[in-house]
Amino acid sequence: MSTTTPTVDPRWRRILGGGSSAIWYATILLFVVSPFIAGGSLSYSAIVGMLPFAAVLAIAAVGQTLVVQQRGLDLSVPAMMAFGAALASGLPQWFGWAPGLAIAAAIVLPGVAGLVNGIVVTRFGVMPLVATLGMNAILLGTVFAISNGTPAGSPQGLADFAKGKIGIVPTAFVVAVVVIVILGFLAQRSIVGRRLTAVGVSEPAAAAIGVRVTLYQTMAYAAAGATYGIASVLYTGYVTTPPLFFGDSYLLPTVAAVVLGGTALTGGRSALISTGIAALFLTQLGQLFRSVGWPEPLQLIAQAAVLLLVILLRAIVPGIVARRRRSAAVANVTA
């Protein structure tokens, strides 16, 4: 049966929403060794340059976590990000929208696209993979249509905001912290969050206590869409003129961050805050590779390797631990 042992969660872990404590240690370790691998990678300018990208990835990965919690996988992340960016930058530039309105649209409309994903998956019984892959293509087409093939520039106000600092901390990072803490808090401490967990753990059990299973699942997809929107707005502001299809490079990292954060791909408990930490880890790792001169394509390989390594360890380690324990128990008996 389950290998869970009756341990008592430490308080901090309950507050932060569980997940893998390994990623916290790994992240601390990474920052400690960084200066030894590449001098200057812990300098103020390096950190400040890295944090906005970590922020964007963290927010998007939190959305992916919500979908994975419901035993789905969202392959529409690339187009969702591109869609949000095209709305935030394209609507003011090509259609003369007020920047504020465009930013609202860039968050709400990906949310609507997520809602459609959710409805297609839950109401119509389409496999999440197929639904989100299809949605990815549809949104990329929409991006193309909005921009007419040319990337637009971020509204000045948004760029100033995203590139700004609060004290010495980049605003984008502060936004990420606020968004993730709020979502993490809701996931962990609200009625809605608990019901999402219940549905993710077991649809039949949730149905048996009267939870509207499809409604909650659909909500998870919609909320995920909105977080991709927020992430893309920040990205737009920070890089000023985002390439049309920049989102392609965000699919694997979001999945990797979810897995590293400790949310199981089989659904159930989500670890939103740990996902955020994993995003920080992945971004710093990339930064490190870059500073020792690895080209971009090699980074892809490194990310893939990290992801495969982690899921492999997850699969192998519990078995080894169980075998150790068993042989230890046998040894105790025979001793």
Add this chain to the structure above:
Amino acid sequence: MTDYTITTNTPSIVPEGEIQHGIVALRLTGIEKTFPGVRALKDVHLEVTAGEVHALVGENGAGKSTLMAVASGALMPDSGSVEIAGTLLSGASPDEARELGLAIVRQDPALLPELTVAENLAIGTGRTGRGGLGRAPKWAQEHLDPWQMGIDAKSRVSDLSVEQRFIVEIVKALALKPRVLILDEPTEHLNSEEVQRLFRRVRELTAASTAVVYISHRIPEVKEIADRVTVLRDGAVRGTFDADEVTEAKIIELVIGRALDTVFPPKTGVLGEPVLTVAGLGGRHFQDIDLTVRAGEIVGLAGVQGNGQADFIRALAGLEPASGSITIDGAAVRLGSNAAAARAGVVYVPSDRHGEGVFLPLTVGENIVMKTLRKVSRWGIIRDSRIAAIAREQIERQAIKTPSDRTPVASLSGGNQQKVVLARTLLAEPKVLLAEEPTQGVDAGARVDIYSILRGAADQGAAVVMLSSDGVELEGLCDRVLIMSRGSVVAEVEGDSVTEAEIARAALTSTAVRKRDGEGRSGSGRFRNWLRGDHSPAAVLGLIVVALALVVGSSNVFYFSPFNFNNLLFTAALMIIIGSAQQIVVLGSGFDLSVGPLLSFLVVIASFFVIDGGNIVIGIGLMIVAALLVGFVNGFLVTRFNLNPVVVTLAIALALQGTLFTLRGTPGGIITPVVTDLIFAKVGFVPIITIVAIGIALALEWALRRTRWGVELRAVGSRKDAAERLGIKANRVHLVSYMATSLLVMPAAVVLMSQIGIGDGRPGLSFTLTSVTVVVLAGASIFGGRGSFIGIIAAGILVAQVLSVPTFLGLSGAWGYWLPGVITVGAAVLYAQLRKIRRGA
């Protein structure tokens, strides 16, 4: 038909002229089996002689199925021996038992739903070798026809009714010409005429000196068919009798025994107003039920398992669709909505505790408050201190044995898990409490607690409906008991007559005939059968291709030019090959997101060798090796470590992308015309490569239907556990499917590199989506097991055509994305709905 007459091929040790009646065919000696907490079998001896029907009767949980699992080699006994036709079974090996001549027909048939009846019979009897699959339909039909169930050997098992599936399982067992045949509750799904047909066949078998073990609840049927009867109760044999010399009453007495040592809370008998009123309720497996339950009353639902009681109680909880009306405290409740039932005050305690009752990984505290989160929160925010307080209070009050309220519920014993469920139920202050088998798998101590919890709930004013297969418990707890048989209430006992004996008599002697929904449906015409088949999407897609051509062609005459047809078919070749590649892995219920990047990767490899002055042979060889290697890595990681195929192939996809851009950051390496000219060769306006692609698809289609590889692939994709039970090595089949998929990307890469002419990694990447689009359009079940490569040909042509539409209609580039996206989602939704309608029919 003649297959059943078994000629005696064992050495004749009986007097001449007499066939081997009387020889012991199955001998069980001193069987003991203990499961954690339960002694399931206690020193069981059983002898079944050749030529007899030996009935095994007993209540649910008496140990009948456990005993037969031991006899068939599926379960290892703690001690004791199994002897089949004179040979001792050396260990728990179903294969060995089968070889010794034992066949078992289980209540849950090991059938592969997406395969045809003939294919199932072929796999089950080991006829998948050379030519076996080709002859299978004719052979299977000959064996099915005597049963007059209207089963077409070519129809898919998932389209059969429950009773038809059961007959297929029987035919499969009989085809093995067993010496010992075990039938586990064979008449549960059959109507009276079918039961008689089964009995005739059983008599034919015994006349040919097969030994038959007949497990059943239904005493009248047992009296009719059996020569001898053995009664099992609480894991021990209570006696073996000649069927002619024992009365029905005697059997019933032995079956139920008298072990009323459990303490029940007193029935208070103070009933309030009616709370729950059910009128004319009907649904799946039950019909036309009227029922009124008053406050403070406990009403039992009894009957032999599978007679609609469970469906009825689930319909009351809103978990199954129903028609009729349910009223609670005078207000009508919307049917078929779990949320509406919950709002009206219905609380349901399911019987499948692990699947439906508790949230296994969550803590005891979380489980206890999960239904009443509002009580532990303010403004929608939960307070952990309140959870802990309530949880501790409940743990104490219901005597739940747990280290703490933060222990995962998975580590509790069954009885304590059930108390957690009941604590949760009581916290919700139910108006109507529905309990399904509340004490199943619960130890004696916890039982007593659960009884008083249920009675306590009634005393608090709840109307309680309890489904149980335990007569003692119904007698001790219920004010009134309804007995159901074949979906209807056939008897009702009340007051002093609520006794175990009375309940058992009513249930066991019931001869109600099941109303069969959709009777005569099996005689559907050829056209409908074809619609259900794998090939119907191909024809539909063909029509769409023609229609689309006419529409586009009418606005641009150039569309019908040979040049355009040539272009279209050339692109289609690529689509067909890449679609076929994805289809293979999907048939085995896997998924491969790396086909696009692999395609690009192979093109990049080619651009270093397949160039003017390069070594073409080495280049082609490297491409094949690389493809096989990638397929192996995918398959190895997925099968060896049981990893999620989507994540594995996604990671491999990105790694491939990184590698190929490292090799060629910018396009370079002109592909040699020697190869491209070859690829572009055509007959008339038809590119030869398109003919090759269609040939590949047709060859795969043939292999899928007629070779062992194909049937095993579909078997594994259809139902992995059943396939493994039938002796198929599922992991190897999966691994090979990943390698075959990657290998097929290789010819696609040759086509693509000729089309783009230069080592460029970018164009290939989008082909992952394209491959999925083709597969989805082809109508394959993305959950594995079914699909056709004919459909892939049609879908490949359609996708190629759709991609060319924007150019011809002068649409913007956005349509190049919209069209594939919309048709992928659209087709997936459409096929999912079709499947739902089919299943509902």
